[in-house]
Amino acid sequence: MEGKNPFFTLKSHFLEKFEDNYRQRGLRNQLVKKLRQKGILDEKVLAAIAKVPRHVFFDGALLTHAYEDKAFPIGEGQTISQPYTVAFQTEKLQVKSGDKVLEVGTGSGYQAAVLLELGVKLYTIEYNRKLYEKTKAMLPQLGYNPFFLHGDGSKGLPAKAPFDKIIVTAGAPIVPAALTEQLAEGGCMIIPVGDQEKQAMLRITKKNGKLVKEEFDNFAFVPLLGAHGWKS
Ligand code: SAM
Numbered sequence: 001m002e003g004k005n006p007f008f009t010l011k012s013h014f015l016e017k018f019e020d021n022y023r024q025r026g027l028r029n030q031l032v033k034k035l036r037q038k039g040i041l042d043e044k045v046l047a048a049i050a051k052v053p054r055h056v057f058f059d060g061a062l063l064t065h066a067y068e069d070k071a072f073p074i075g076e077g078q079t080i081s082q083p084y085t086v087a088f089q090t091e092k093l094q095v096k097s098g099d100k101v102l103e104v105g106t107g108s109g110y111q112a113a114v115l116l117e118l119g120v121k122l123y124t125i126e127y128n129r130k131l132y133e134k135t136k137a138m139l140p141q142l143g144y145n146p147f148f149l150h151g152d153g154s155k156g157l158p159a160k161a162p163f164d165k166i167i168v169t170a171g172a173p174i175v176p177a178a179l180t181e182q183l184a185e186g187g188c189m190i191i192p193v194g195d196q197e198k199q200a201m202l203r204i205t206k207k208n209g210k211l212v213k214e215e216f217d218n219f220a221f222v223p224l225l226g227a228h229g230w231k232s
Contacts, residue, residue, distance in 0.1 A: 018141070020053045027067035028054070031083055034069055040087040048117035049087055054080075056142060057108040076128045078222055080108040081169060085219055089190050092203050092216065093165050095120050102160070102182070103146075104153030104224070105169035109135040113144045115167070122146035123160055125153035127225050152226035156182040163187060171199040171221035176228035180204055180211055192221045196230065 032050045040046060055066035057080055062072050071079040081089075089111070095101060097119030103112055106126035112135075115122050124146045126132040132150040139146070149157065154176050156166070161182035166189035168179070175193055183189055183206045192199035201216040223230040 018053075018056055020056075024053060024055055024067070031067045031069060035084060035087050038069075038084055040084070040091055042091045044118060045087055045090045045114075048090070048114045049083060051117050052110065052113045053142070054083070054110060056138075057110045074108045074131065075134075076131055078107055078128065078131060080110050081221075085221075086111050086114055088201070088216075088219075089167055089169070090114055090118070092190050092201070093167055093188065095165055099164040100160075100162075100184075101165045101167065102153075102157055102163045103167050103169065104156075104179075106135050106148065107131060107169065109139040109144070111167070111169055112139065112146050113142065116144045116146060120165070123149065123157055123163075125149040125151055125157060127152060152229075154178070154224055154226035154228035158182060165189070166191075168192065168224060169221065170224035170229070171196065171219075172224040172228070173230055174228065175202065175204060175213075178228055180206070185209065192219050194218070196223050 028050050032046050055063055058066045065072060069083050071082045074080050095118050099120045101115055101120040101122050103124040106112060106124040112122055112124045129150055136148040155178045162184035163182055164184050164187045166179055168191040171192045175191060179189060185206055188203055188205040190203050193202050194200055198218045198220050200218055203214045205212045
């Protein structure tokens with residue numbers, strides 16, 4: 001009966017996509033174990049990864065790959081970041097509940113969901129209109145409600161600055177001064193900077209008005225576009 005009725009077909013497709021069963025929870029726990037082995041130690045970050053249903057951020061054929069530690073295409077030439085990368089950036093950001101955070105590069109919304117699990121107040125900005133619209137429609141259905149913005153995040157969001165933390169999830173050619181200017185005193189930004197093939201993960205902390213730079217491992221992100229990115 002259900003299979004023949006288009007309403008029920010639509011409804012069951014929706015429920016299937018949003019279903020979070022013991023198998024998916026088991027796969028997530030295995031992913032968390034792998035992240036711990038790879039050196040992610042912050043238990044709050046690992047708990048957030050264990051909670052967010054990554055498979056819901058995937059479409060059709062790729063669904064079965066949702067708990068592999070890999071980046072995957074999300075359309076528009078963009079990707080959902082590798083879980084290790086999400087965990088690494090989140091850990092290095094050292095967020096506290098209540099922090100005001102800016103994310104540049106909403107993409108699928110997965111990183112946003114992980115940050116919201118940690119109790120932050122999140123502004124997330126996406127350059128690609130189709131991804132912005134898709135994620136803005138989908139994320140609240142999972143109970144995640146950041147402030148969504150469409151535009152060039154390489155310029156930050158001066159109207160809402162300063163931010164306790166800024167996370168950039170696309171590879172930048174430089175550290176945009178527009179972003180460091182929008183950091184609160186004591187705040188930090190995590191940003192991959194390099195060429196279009198690989199980037200060093202940098203943490204920039206504002207201490208007594210000065211910027212302190214730390215450099216971590218190399219990663220490979222899609223390019224940051226816009227005024228302070230690789231121009232579109
Ligand atoms: N955080 C994302 C997630 O969890 O799926 C990963 C996003 S993907 C690696 C990078 C995203 O940055 C893409 O969606 C891309 O469109 C976006 N982007 C690139 N340049 C941007 C800019 N100047 N402002 C805002 N978003 C930008």
